Amino acid sequence: MCEALPCGGIEDGVISVKTYNCDIVIVGAGPGGSMAAKFCAQAGLDTILIEKKAEVGAPLRCAEGVSKSWLSEVGIEPDRSWIAADMVGAVIKSPAGHEFRMDGRKTGEEIGYVLERHLFDKALARDAADAGAKIMMRTGCTGVIREGGKLVGIKANSMGEPIEIRAKCVVAADGYESQVARWAGVKTVPKMGDINSCIQYRMTNIDVEQEWCEFILGNDIAPGGYLWIFPKGNRSANVGIGIRGDRCNVPAAAKYYLDKWIAEDDRLNKGQILEVASGMVSTCPGLDSAIYDNLVLVGDAARIIDPITGGGICHACRTGMYAGKVLAECNEKNDFSKEALKPYERMWRNRMDDKIVRNWMAKEKMNSIEDKQMDEIIDILSDYDLKQLDVFGILKAIKDKFPDLVEEFADLI
Numbered sequence: 001m002c003e004a005l006p007c008g009g010i011e012d013g014v015i016s017v018k019t020y021n022c023d024i025v026i027v028g029a030g031p032g033g034s035m036a037a038k039f040c041a042q043a044g045l046d047t048i049l050i051e052k053k054a055e056v057g058a059p060l061r062c063a064e065g066v067s068k069s070w071l072s073e074v075g076i077e078p079d080r081s082w083i084a085a086d087m088v089g090a091v092i093k094s095p096a097g098h099e100f101r102m103d104g105r106k107t108g109e110e111i112g113y114v115l116e117r118h119l120f121d122k123a124l125a126r127d128a129a130d131a132g133a134k135i136m137m138r139t140g141c142t143g144v145i146r147e148g149g150k151l152v153g154i155k156a157n158s159m160g161e162p163i164e165i166r167a168k169c170v171v172a173a174d175g176y177e178s179q180v181a182r183w184a185g186v187k188t189v190p191k192m193g194d195i196n197s198c199i200q201y202r203m204t205n206i207d208v209e210q211e212w213c214e215f216i217l218g219n220d221i222a223p224g225g226y227l228w229i230f231p232k233g234n235r236s237a238n239v240g241i242g243i244r245g246d247r248c249n250v251p252a253a254a255k256y257y258l259d260k261w262i263a264e265d266d267r268l269n270k271g272q273i274l275e276v277a278s279g280m281v282s283t284c285p286g287l288d289s290a291i292y293d294n295l296v297l298v299g300d301a302a303r304i305i306d307p308i309t310g311g312g313i314c315h316a317c318r319t320g321m322y323a324g325k326v327l328a329e330c331n332e333k334n335d336f337s338k339e340a341l342k343p344y345e346r347m348w349r350n351r352m353d354d355k356i357v358r359n360w361m362a363k364e365k366m367n368s369i370e371d372k373q374m375d376e377i378i379d380i381l382s383d384y385d386l387k388q389l390d391v392f393g394i395l396k397a398i399k400d401k402f403p404d405l406v407e408e409f410a411d412l413i
């Protein structure tokens, strides 16, 4: 249980900043931060998790789609409270409307869920609290504290009051914006071609298939990205789009292309919007290093996310878990140097790096494909007997049917 109590106040008329001392301070209560907090606290470390927003998981900035396969790996038991809909498969649509259906019922594979992301994130934060982490809401990190060049904690604004949190190690779990790493001197800004600008509407009163996630491709539909329809039950769905940063060729490009699609899609154009979400995803490989002396980066902050799908919930959960486990080992040796943190870097790279790099190369290739060729690929794949219903399975099928397209990274498939 975190015992961290603040010291500070007014002494002899001098106001001192309220200061908390702990073993580990984690910035950001997204999936990455909550998982890191849970594993640190479980190992007995004094852990403080801070979150700048007033509510964990809200406002929504996510399409809420996840596959099922990784949940057990990070010790998360599916819970109906945070599952909005169970998917039987995914449909990929070409610019001309050719369909490629990946049907989990045919292969016996479990496909995925569309989440209630705000409840999922809260469940993870609750697990961290149950394990003994102290959670401080409406507490936004505003800078890092260095003494003699060493990172010794963070500055924050907590409910309007400046505070300091001193710790042996800082975990930057602050998502795409990733300011903590930047304050600590890490270059985290991706190239324009390696970010996607996204907007999403929660639509209701629409007529989309309720057990299939839909991905729609095309240069005139979603330049350098894709349009998604992820059903949420009750004739509603998350309808969103991501546009590659260097292909935002009209003002407010993501909104322009999403509105255009909705207006022309008879299943959607009589629907109503209940919620609007927008945000950015990085689509680059992970940072060259996610560890520094007394600093660990997890999830989106480390750019550890799938560059093709923009899916990063599972990556954030895995990296949070790895970070927590490694920090517990570092605490035993009382050594949080970059050298001591190396097992974390090894763990995430062994599990995900090849896939992330491969999918980044595939994303770059996809960006150069004309709509006509995309139609041809999806048409031919529609009859293909996929062995694995995921990006890897699709790339294997493309390698088989269109080897030239993937020759630059064929060894990764």
Ligand SMILES: Cc1cc2nc3c(=O)[nH]c(=O)nc-3n(C[C@H](O)[C@H](O)[C@H](O)COP(=O)(O)OP(=O)(O)OC[C@H]3O[C@@H](n4cnc5c(N)ncnc54)[C@H](O)[C@@H]3O)c2cc1C
Binding pocket: 027, 028, 029, 030, 031, 032, 033, 050, 051, 052, 053, 057, 061, 062, 063, 064, 065, 066, 139, 140, 141, 142, 173, 174, 175, 176, 177, 179, 198, 199, 200, 240, 277, 278, 279, 280, 281, 298, 299, 300, 301, 305, 310, 311, 312, 313, 314, 316
């Ligand atoms: C539009 C959109 C759709 C997406 N759809 C999907 C999807 O369908 N499936 C999927 O797997 N992934 C999806 N993603 C990506 C996914 O949301 C992220 O990869 C995932 O949330 C990363 O988790 P994280 O914990 O690293 O960061 P986040 O979930 O972003 O959490 C970071 C937390 O840090 C807090 N924070 C930031 N700065 C500070 C600060 N200074 N002080 C304190 N707190 C701070 C934030 O408020 C936030 O709560 C989508 C992203 C976007 C933008």
